Amino acid sequence: MVVHRLSLSQTTIFFARQQLKKVRLLLPSTHASKITVGNWRKKTIYAMHREGLELNEGWFNEASQNQAMRFGDLPEWAMELSDAICESVLLSDAMDLGSSGGDEETCAFPSDLLWRKPLFNQLIVNLYKPGEGICAHVDLLRFEDGIAIVSLESSCVMHFTRVERIDYDIVKEGQLDPLIEKVPVLLTPGSLVLLSGEARYLWKHEINRLPGFQMWEGQELNQMTRMSITLRKLCKT
Numbered sequence: 001m002v003v004h005r006l007s008l009s010q011t012t013i014f015f016a017r018q019q020l021k022k023v024r025l026l027l028p029s030t031h032a033s034k035i036t037v038g039n040w041r042k043k044t045i046y047a048m049h050r051e052g053l054e055l056n057e058g059w060f061n062e063a064s065q066n067q068a069m070r071f072g073d074l075p076e077w078a079m080e081l082s083d084a085i086c087e088s089v090l091l092s093d094a095m096d097l098g099s100s101g102g103d104e105e106t107c108a109f110p111s112d113l114l115w116r117k118p119l120f121n122q123l124i125v126n127l128y129k130p131g132e133g134i135c136a137h138v139d140l141l142r143f144e145d146g147i148a149i150v151s152l153e154s155s156c157v158m159h160f161t162r163v164e165r166i167d168y169d170i171v172k173e174g175q176l177d178p179l180i181e182k183v184p185v186l187l188t189p190g191s192l193v194l195l196s197g198e199a200r201y202l203w204k205h206e207i208n209r210l211p212g213f214q215m216w217e218g219q220e221l222n223q224m225t226r227m228s229i230t231l232r233k234l235c236k237t
């Protein structure tokens with residue numbers, strides 16, 4: 001599994017942050033939906049649809065709002081973010097060219113995904129208070145391969161575990177195969193995680209921000225409010 005962790009430019013991060021602070025997503029009640037993500041604590045999901053979208057001041061004004069979604073055409077700032085992601089991938093691939101010879105395996109995003117149109121048409125923004133995270137999951141199969149997560153504000157450790165772990169645990173109680181260990185990935189503000197292929201389908205990702213789980217190089221990370229922006233593309237049917 002290769003998890004690509006790139007860094008967006010400071011300007012892009014600043015821009016995304018400012019835009020997120022400014023907008024409020026209003027939705028027609030017909031499009032509102034409530035869902036629960038895994039066994040993560042219950043959240044109200046604001047399902048955004050093209051026609052129902054209005055932008056105003058103060059997104060996440062209310063303490064109870066901690067997640068927003070949008071499907072279809074993305075807002076201008078998210079399109080710019082998506083372009084910035086594309087540029088970061090091209091830049092990182094260009095820098096890797098010498099060492100890897102441009103092997104698809106080592107590309108941050110396989111080219112068929114990078115050049116699809118649109119690159120993304122679904123957006124989810126999550127706001128986490130200190131201690132809050134997201135349980136281990138593989139993103140729903142209604143989304144295509146090729147997922148980007150932009151991590152902002154607080155640093156955190158995202159852990160990856162193989163999907164087969166559950167079966168393995170049942171069969172071989174307690175024995176740990178090096179192949180199915182947890183893989184920690186440090187995300188600093190502005191980190192961009194790109195999931196494709198094996199990393200998207202065969203590994204679960206998780207952020208456990210309960211005390212004792214956010215360890216990096218022997219130190220527990222200082223937790224603050226964290227925001228993430230996940231960009232995906234819905235499958236056609």
Ligand SMILES: O=C(O)CCC(=O)C(=O)O
Pocket residue numbers: 124126134139149151205207227228230
């Ligand atoms: O907050 C994150 O970094 C992860 C979000 C995520 O995995 C998801 O929305 O599926």
Ligand SMILES: [Fe+2]
Pocket residue numbers: 137138139205
């Ligand atoms: Fe996810």
